[in-house]
Every structure is written in C-alpha cells, then in structure tokens.
Amino acid sequence: MNPIFWFRRDLRYFANEALIEAIENGATEALFFVCQKQWQQHNCADIQIDLLKRRVAWLGQALCAYGIHLNILEVDDFSAIPKALKHFCDQQNTQLVYANAEYELNERQRDQHCIDVGIQLELFHGDLMAPPKSVRTKSGEMFKVFTPFKKAWLKQYEQSHVFIPSWPKPALNQAPSWHVPDCLHSDGSSQKWPVDDDAIASVAAHFVESKCQDYKSVRDIPSIKGTSGLSPYLALGILSVKQLLAQLQLNYPDILHTTERPEFCWVNELIWREFYRHLIIEFADLCKHHNFNAKYNAVAWRYDKQQFQAWCEGKTGYPLVDAAMRQLNQTGWMHNRLRMVVASFLTKHLLIDWRWGEKYFMQKLIDGDFASNNGGWQWAASTGCDAQPYFRIFNPITQSKKFDPQGDFIRKYVPELESVPIKYLHFPHDYLASTQSTHYVSPIVDHKEARERALAAFKV
Template identity: 50%
Template sequence: MSREQQSHNSLMWFRQDLRLQDNQALVAACEHAQQLSQRGGEQASGKVRALFFATPKQWQQHDVAPIQIDFIERQLNVIAHELAELGIPFDVIHVADFDEVPALLAQYLDYWQIEQVFASSEPEFNERQRDRKVLASGIKLKLFSQHCYLAPLSVRNLAGDMYKVFTPFAKKWRDIAKQTPVRTVAKPLAVAKPLPLPSAIELRYQKRCSDDWLVGEAAAHKQLRQFARSKVNDYQAVRDFPAIDGTSQISAYLAIGILSPAQCLQALLGYYPDALVDDDSPGRCWLNELIWREFYRHLLIAFPSLSKGANFNRLADHVAWRNDPQEFQAWCEGRTGYPLVDAAMRQLNQTGWMHNRLRMVTASFLTKHLLVDWRWGERYFKQNLIDGDLAANNGGWQWSAGTGCDAQPYFRVFNPISQCEKFDPTGEFIRKYLPELDGVDLKLIHKLKIPFQAQLFGCVSYFSPIVEHKFARSRAIAQLAVMKRGATTSQATVSNSSQRVQQTNTVNAEADLDKEIFG
C-alpha cells in the first residue's frame, strides 16, 4: 500500500453490505468527501477509500462455511473493480479476529489521514461489541441500519417491548412499512478519475467452489426481478415442493448484502403493490418470508444471548438431549433411512444450499426423532450453507426444536414419511439426490419398504430407518415435555422469570447504544 500525495478523508468500511447500489454508508462516505472538498477549496483532498477486514479466526469461531467465504471473495473482486471505476481504492486487510480491528483501523486512518468512517451496522453480538470498542477508541464511526428494512427495536408492542410472537410483529411491521414509499439510493457517482484495475483479492481461508452461484449485483437483481415477475404469483402453492423451482433463490445474496431488504421489498411491490395492505394479495406470502427474516434479526439484537447459543425458552435448558454422535453423523451424511431427510442432507452437502421446507424437515428430525441438541444441527448448517445467516439459522432451528420464540410446539413432530408423500409425490427430488433409489417403485420409497425390496431391484446400498417414527415421536414428546409451562421445577420457572427481566434490560441498553451510534 503506497502512500499518495493527497489524503483520503472518508472511509467506507464494507461488511455484510457488499454492494454499491442502495448502500447508504457508501453514499454518505462519498458525500462527506465532497463536502470536505467544497469546504476546503481546490486544495482540499476530500477523497474516499474503501476497506474490508478479512478475519479468518473469527470466521472459524463463527462457523462460516467455506462455500460462503468463496462467494464473498468473488463478490469482493467484483466490487473492487466497480469501485476503481468510481476512483475509490479498495483495500483488504487480514487480521485474526475482531479484537485486532480497532488498533489496525486506527493505524489505517492515521496513515491515510481519514477523518470519518462509514459502515453498516450488524445484528450479531460480537460484531456489535467490535463496534463498541471502535467507538470507545475515539474513532468517528457512523453506522447505518441497512440489514433490515425497518431498524431493529423500531417495531414494538404497546408496552414498548420487542414482540415475541410473529403474527402481531408482522402486522405492526406492515403498518409501519406502508406509511412511506420504499426508497433506495442509487450508486454514487465517481469521486475521482478511474483507477487502474486492482489486483485479484484472495482471502486466506479454506474455500469451497461457489461457481454455481453468480456474483455481482446485476446477477442478483436479475434473479430477484425474474422471481417477482414470474414466480411470486404461484409462490404460496409451490414453495414447499423441492423438485419445483418455485423459491426466490436470493438468500445467498441477502446474506452478504449483494441485495438489500429494501430492494427486495421494492421489487415485490412493483408487481404486487397491495402486498402490504391486502391479506389475499398473491405477494403476501413472500412478503411474510421477508418479515420472518426481519423478526429473527430484531430478536437477535433484543436478546443478545441468542448469539451465544441460549435457548429462547429457558425451560428448554432442562431437556435431556441424547446427542448420539453416530446418529448425528448419519444425519449429517444423509444415512438415516428416511429418503426425504437423506436427500435433503445430500443436497446441502453437494450444493451448499437446502430448500426451506427441507430445512424444517431435517431440523425436526434431528431434534425430535434423534433428540440431538439443536445447536449441533445449527452449527452444521452454518458450516455448510452459502446463505449462512446467524439470525435466520438460529431462529429456524429453535423454531423446529420447539425451544425458540413463537416456536413449533414441542409435541408437534414432523412425520418424515408423510412429508415425503406430500411434498415429493413423484419422487423426483429424492431420486436426484439418492440415485441408489432410482429403480425402486415410488410406493416402496414412500412406505419405507426399501431394504427388503431393494435386493429384488439390485439396489442394496440404501439404509434401514435409523429409528421407527412412532417410537421416536412418543419418545420426543416425553423428553421435551419439560418445556411445557407449569410442568417443570420451580427453579426453571425462576430462571425463566429472571431471563425476562434480563432481556427487558438488554432491550433498553441496546436502544441506548443504537441511539448513540445512529444519532
């Protein structure tokens, strides 16, 4: 990094917002530099730099998937070229973890004589702690809340608390959202002459090829537009069928910020302007999926213990999980003997992505049929998903296990056999990922009669069911009944009460912090 004659007075710190369009922090950095130039005359510098911190030790601690790191690396190279066209140099600094960021950032700012840092806020606990340390060091850090459409802690009940049930949260969210038109900001104009093409960026971390997913904002917006135009109308009817290409396929773009929530909402309302106000709008079903994403992110900030693996329902602390390592490994590898579960896990292992219905089926199977702690499954998903997102992953797993906020009841156990019959009725998805069953009659697949019949068809490599469904269901209900309110010890009730007080205090503290950061 050679020093230039002119200093760069603004810094754009990229994080989970790897885009140039609808990036309020980037626009603010460019406007700040322009204001400095106007204030200081022709001799003023008023330049902009951009920065990304690569934190391999932190990624490992956070179980970031190698396929997601590869996806990030490819997108960083895209925006490096786009920033060069705007005259903005882009640096990637490798540090071990977040603890090293404040000191390195201070050195960087001093070297380039940078006055102000602009960035997007992040909902995760460690990321917020990092920002606290940066602010405490005296660095001028201006954060913009862009990871949600409505800022965290802005959607509250009449008592001023965070909602703990999705339906009233969604209603309040829609009531707020419909008050003003959706606005996005354009990509900033060039701030200087174009720079030479930058060198290739390489993140020093284990990576897995993500080439099946196109990078770049153009590709992401094309996918979003095609979905909004052609698939939203049928989304509610087909979204649960994994053999049908009926979902948006934009989760990976949202996870690292190639797309913003505002852009998604804007695209939806462009075709279905009634989605916010009409319960019967064809766009309402997908809108609710966007709101679920917001719900889990708001929860992550209101209840920071969720980032640390805590059960939302503290009564779940008393569950005696079986945690059989061999059964867990069989689940990971798609060897449970339940075709839909196994096909889903192999989809994850082969592609780095899994259909949403199947995420629920596999999570329910692990936590209720096998009684494996949901945190084991949450971690495995995070280690393998290209769209890994702590809030959504944690929320989904706790929902399935019955331990979460507005979760599926502990006594509701997905039947993997009927789920298979209902959502893969032709066996197309199963046969795609379980080729050993390609010659087996569909009825035998659905009825789990494969091991005996398979020999007749020359298919001898599939597995007997790891556990019988009725037995597993009864066992799960008995074991998980400790989560039934009023059926546990007084100690659990006291713990739950204390947690509620702690969470209320946390909400207030986080609100004060956000007021300090966002002004």
C-alpha cells in the same frame, strides 16, 4: 476530514445508504477486513467464504471505476480490528468511519472496541427495513410472537413506498485497474452463483416479475425451482431487503397492504427475517446459543455422535431426510421446507441437541445467516420464540409423500432408490427386504418410538 467506508456484510454499492452518505461527505477510500480465523470461529461455510471473496474482488474493481479505492486488510479475528482500523485511519488523516450495523454479539462488541480506541463510527441500519427497537408492543417491549410483530411491522410500512437513493458518482472515463490480493483467492466452490450486479439483478427481476405469483403454491416442492434463489445474496448484503421490497412495489404497488395476494407470501418470509434480527438485538443470549424459552433447559438431549453422523451424511434410512442432507452436502444449499424436515428429525426423532444441527448448517450453507439459522433451529426444536409446539413432530414419511409425491427429488439425491416403485419409495424398507436389496441403509430409528420418546422428554 474525509470519511472512510467500512464494508461488512453489505457488499453492494447500489442501495447502500451508508456508502452513499460517506461518498457525499467526501469518501474516496473504503476497506474490508479479511478475518479468516474469525470466520472459522463463527462456523462460516467454505462455500460462503468463497462467494464472499469473489464478490469483494468484483466490488473492488467496480468501485475503482468510480474513483473509490477498496483496501483489503487482513487480520486474524475481530480482536485485531480496532488497532488495525485506527492505524489505517491515522494514515488517512481521519477518524470518521461510515458502516452498516451488524447485530450479532461479537460484531457489536467489535464496534464498541473500535469506538473505545477513538474511531468515530457512524452506523446505519442497511440490513433492516425496520430499525432496531422501532417495532414494539404498546408497552414498548419487543414482540415475542411473529404474527403481532408482522402486523405492527406492516402498519409501520404499509403506506410507505420504499425509496432507494441514487448512486452519486459518475464513472470515470479511464478507470484504474484494481489488483486482487492473494487473500481473496477463490477455490471456485461457489462458481454456480454469479457475483456481478447485472446477473444478480436479472435473477431478482425474473423472480419478482415471473415467479413470485406462484411462490405460495410451489415453494414447498423441492424438485422444482420455486424459491427466489436470492438468500445467499441477502446473507452477504449483496442485495438488501429494501431493494427487493422496492422492486416488488414497482410490480405490485399495494403489496404491503394486500396480504391476501399470493405474492405477499414471499414478503412474509422477508418479515420473518426481520423478526429474527430484532430478536438477537433484543436478546443477546441468543448469540450465545441459549434456548430462548428457558423452560426447555430441562430437556435431556441425547449426544449420540454415531446417529448425528448418519444424519449429517444423509444415511438415516428416511429417504426425504437423506436426500435433503445430501443436497446440502453436495451443493451448499437446502430447500427451505426440507430445512424444517431435517431439523425436526434431528431434534425430535433423534432427540439430539439443536445446537449441533445449527452449527452443521452454518458450516455448510452458502446462505448461512446467524439470526435466521438460530431462529429456524429453535423453531424446529420448540425451544425458540414463537416456535413449533413440542407435540407437533414432523412425520418424515408423510412429508415425503406430500411434498415429493413422485419422488423426483429423492431419486436425484438418493440414486440407490432410483428403481424403487413410487408406491414404496417414501419408506422403502419392506420392499427392499422382499427384493433382497442391500443398497440403502436401514432406518436408524423407528418413527413411532422416536415420537413417543420426544414427547416424554419435552413434557419434563
């Protein structure tokens, strides 16, 4: 019986080992489930759903050229998938389905329910370099601190050259056309992000070949394009970690055992991504938004809806925080340094539950990724695994002066401060009062008082 391939968040045909294995075993049918209600339950951003739909539509046509038909099945949520998948398999006279594993709790339960109805589900680990439970302490446990995890991860792979299997099928001379179903209609909100392989490969190659050397020195400056811009493609599996590491090794063959190189700084971020995924595999309660460190269950969070709304809208009175939140709201993306700054501000200055911020990010980010988002928020809130110590509280004014020294980023997103001299820009309220300007909001909290309040709350 010929297998079927099930696309999830692995929306690529190049460097997709599970798909290649399915094809080599005779697969000519693939499928993708549109689960609008499930996406809403998981707080998927509209802009990310738009990017996903555009990519699936592109993928359907691309696969068609190789004689592989992509079927789009529309269901409400994960609970409807086992029955729908079983019906589709019966129609195709097979029960064998190849797919890449997803590690969040709901996704793992969905897969188990599919197995329970008789589907033979063959899962690959295409979203990870290191398979689950392969990076362990000497006692066989999951690491709870990043640096030892990284050292073990590197020891496992530093002598390896990442192998990318070749695409097995020649293109057809006359490829049939593929009709894009109505459920993949795009609202165009993600149009600034290309979805075709040539454009994405060009972006990745340009970063690896021309920008990666400077990543370490410029990655914290939000006014310049110093990051890779690849995170939305990693989040949807349009690119894989293995692809990116293979490309890095072509340019820097010793990259995995020369951690002093500036280019390794980006590899370090990819290993953080792996670390957070291994954590949600090991500790399923993270998928229920529980604190990783249970002792912080005693923190008395404030649930101030008015201050939370001010944070969401970029109206806190702290220019860098406001610029960052407006960037998120306007573009669906936020610079990584600023994600830390605004998360620290929400959880420490406003003492608002990190879960509110985690949810808001997922609802807005084009690169929303549960494992990394949860890990990042718990890091900032000091509740997570290998988190920032609770007594380290980002000063948003100092961060502003350090990472946006000329105010280029602030002026772009907070135009009401455009004429404020740089001397006053990072906290302009005394200057604005002296000029009787009322165009910018007053600070919703005093930094010193907020810091003392956070320290007292966390000491409990």
